[in-house]
Amino acid sequence: MKNNKVLTVCLALSLGAGYAFARPSLQDDETTPLQESMQGLMSRRRAMRKLVRDPAAHRSELLEILEEFRGHALTAFSLPPTAPGSLERTDAALWRVGFQRQILTLIDTGLECELAVLKGDTELLGEAYKTLSSTMKAGHDRYKKSD
Numbered sequence: 191m192k193n194n195k196v197l198t199v200c201l202a203l204s205l206g207a208g209y210a211f212a213r214p215s216l217q218d219d220e221t222t223p224l225q226e227s228m229q230g231l232m233s234r235r236r237a238m239r240k241l242v243r244d245p246a247a248h249r250s251e252l253l254e255i256l257e258e259f260r261g262h263a264l265t266a267f268s269l270p271p272t273a274p275g276s277l278e279r280t281d282a283a284l285w286r287v288g289f290q291r292q293i294l295t296l297i298d299t300g301l302e303c304e305l306a307v308l309k310g311d312t313e314l315l316g317e318a319y320k321t322l323s324s325t326m327k328a329g330h331d332r333y334k335k336s337d
């Protein structure tokens with residue numbers, strides 16, 4: 191009886207191990223939650239591109255897009271990527287703080303876009319929209335691993 195139990199456990203373990211090895215590698219093609227947020231930011235930024243030329247004519251559409259943009263940025267804030275393994279504990283924490291502050295800059299710039307839409311200020315909106323791109327570039331230069 192005891193032997194039967196041992197055999198059952200061994201069988202279950204080996205089947206489990208077999209499943210784990212047979213499973214396709216998750217790392218290769220799985221989209222991480224941070225990547226999903228980033229894709230959301232990208233699609234929202236693209237959706238804004240033409241509309242920013244005339245905020246008065248696209249007010250409600252722009253406000254909706256900006257709300258979604260902010261949602262994605264807030265999610266990204268809570269998903270900092272893992273710091274490079276070479277960093278000591280404090281430096282890794284500093285790296286994470288830097289990432290989150292950069293995301294906060296992005297959120298603030300999104301709010302500036304919203305302000306400009308509410309005021310119907312095309313010039314201010316154009317400037318803030320450009321700042322979204324420079325903030326993205328700065329964030330990617332520092333925190334996104336090159337492929």
Ligand code: HEM
Binds near residue numbers: 229
């Ligand atoms: C308008 C602003 C931004 C846009 C449109 C944007 C867009 C993107 C896109 C399309 C990706 C690739 C996602 C994928 O692999 O499927 C990405 C990745 C990434 N972005 Fe951004 N981004 C923005 C701002 C930022 C900022 C401000 C930071 C840093 C503070 C940042 C950090 C990263 C990181 C770390 C990755 C790599 C994620 C990973 O591979 O796990 N991004 N971003």
